[in-house]
Structure formats: structure tokens, C-alpha cells
Amino acid sequence: MQAIERFAQYLSKHGLKMTRERRALIDHVLSVRGHFDVDDLLGRLRKAGHGVSRATLYRNLPRLVDSGLIHKVEMARGQARYELMLGRHHHDHMICLGCGTILEFESPEVERIQEVVCRRKKFVMTGHSHQIRGYCESCASVGSSPGSAGRRR
Amino acid sequence: MQAIERFAQYLSKHGLKMTRERRALIDHVLSVRGHFDVDDLLGRLRKAGHGVSRATLYRNLPRLVDSGLIHKVEMARGQARYELMLGRHHHDHMICLGCGTILEFESPEVERIQEVVCRRKKFVMTGHSHQIRGYCESCASVGSSPGSAGRRR
DNA sequence: CGCTAGTTGCAACAGAGTCTCAATTATGAT
């Protein structure tokens, strides 16, 4: 949708500029479905002939996150992925240790419990991350013999 | 406690050896209260005159985790911390973005909900991580002016 | 005691992300 305008608005509100690179970045982010990481994105941009540097990507992704367009998902140890949030609901993730698949789940109850916990400790929550690790249906059924499931990454 | 014996047992069960370094490591891990990271530990060991190398630390912490003596807490991007689990209950963390304090919380309800969610998606859970980010009581009350709260790290 | 597999330290390496700096450019003011 008018994601670009929305981002433009965010930028001007923060005294930032709408550059060619940022435009390309949004374009491509919008066209990905599912989760992606920095290298995915970099590859796409390059392939499309938009030579956005790694530094620029790293500098701008936090802006996209901040503007609410995308969401960052921290996987284990330095494995950050992003996903489009355009009009989506907040949700958390299950990560398959076998094949890397990411499943999503929503849980209003957990959100509610978090609020209660925070109130009890007088903690002002600004965000959370909640991941469940394990094996997806197909990886689990391949058998519990370790290493027999799909190659990881 | 007989933490050392417990670890020794774990080691022999896995064909591993109880070395001087591992003994020193456990000693020091047991003496820390609260959360610690690799450099904390390294510093303590050095100060105590036990020259354990960084590599050895990195090689052995996973063993301690695996044996159930300690627990690893993944903070944002390459900020791993550990905590003693000796006879403690599972719990999750609230991390103050102002001063870095870590508060703990337990929530059997969340655990239960996770199980339900997993069953629904036929996902075999092996673990989870659940962090709440925000500001602790004192940092929150310092005012929302950014940067005014305690130094981080 | 002696063997052998496990262990250690060192230093080189690897991956992810940040920073510096000179050159470029979007944008508000004129």
C-alpha cells in the first residue's frame, strides 16, 4: 500500500531524507514474502541493479523497524531476520532446529500475562521477544536420530 | 553443593575428563551470584591466578549448560550471559534497557500456553527463550528523556 | 607405569554489525 508515503512521513518527522537508496530498500522489502535476512535483501537489491551498500542496509533497517514497517526477529546468536509487518498483527515464532523453518503464533494470553508480570515488578515494557525452539512436524517425524533431519542452513 | 561431583558424573558419562581448568571453572561459576558473561568469568579466573584461556572457556560453557548446572541467556545480538541453575526453577527475564539490570519472572501459565500452541502446530518443543525488554522501576522514573538513565553495561 | 583419547593455549580465522571519512545529495530557506 502506501508504505512508501508512510515511511516518508516517518522520515520527515525525524528530520531524515527520502533517498534513492531508501526508496529501493522499501520497494524490495515490500516484495519479499516471509522472513528475510540482510544478505537476502542485499542480493535482491544487487540483482535488481540497485547498488545499495551493506552499510546503508544496516543503517536503514532499524529505521524501517522503528517506523513499524518491518519487524526484527532475533534468532540464535547473530542470526537476525526481518519480516514485513504491514498491517499484520503482532506474533511470535517457533524455529525449527532441523530445517530452519519459522512458524508463527499469536497469543493474546501471553501478552496479557506479560503485562501482569510487568505491573507486578513495576517494569515498563517496551517490547519482548519470545521464541520456541524445537522441531517442526516433518523434521520431528524423520526420527529423533540427530542429524537425520534436513540440513540446517 | 556437590556440584563438582555432579559435573564429574556428567563428564565421565560422556567420556570426558575432569581437568584442572574445568575444576577452576566450576569453582568460579559457583561463586558468582546473579548473571555473568564470559568476560566477567575470565576476569575472575585470571584474578584468582587460574590462567584459563578464552578458548577453553568457550569450549566448556556449553558443557556446563548441557549438564544443567548453568543456563544461557541470549540477550540482543551477541550478548550472551549465563546464570547458575543449581536447583533453581526455570524462569525468564526482563532486561532493563537503561541500566542493564536483569529481573526474573516465572510463569507456569506461559509454559502451559506454549505447550498448547506447539501441540496445535505439531511442533516438538525443545526449548524457548522469552525476554521482556523495557525499563526497570528506577530507570523508568528517572524520566523518559533518553540517555539520562544509568550507564549501560 | 604407559597409552591414548581428550584437553589446552595460542593465534589465526570467521561472521555480523559498526564506524570513519570524504564525497554526494535532499530539502528548507531565500
Added chain:
DNA sequence: ATCATAATTGAGACTCTGTTGCAACTAGCG
């Protein structure tokens, strides 16, 4: 439309965590 200025960019050096190869060392079984 032109200018002035602050933001932005790319390239590469750098940092921070953590890992790995290798030769020397050592725990622990027999």
C-alpha cells in the same frame, strides 16, 4: 531556481563474539 547545510552514502577498516587448527600436555583406564 539557487543556495546552504545537514543528512546520507559507499568503501573499507575495525570491533566484538565466538570458533578452529595444531602442537604440546595430561587424565584416567588397563
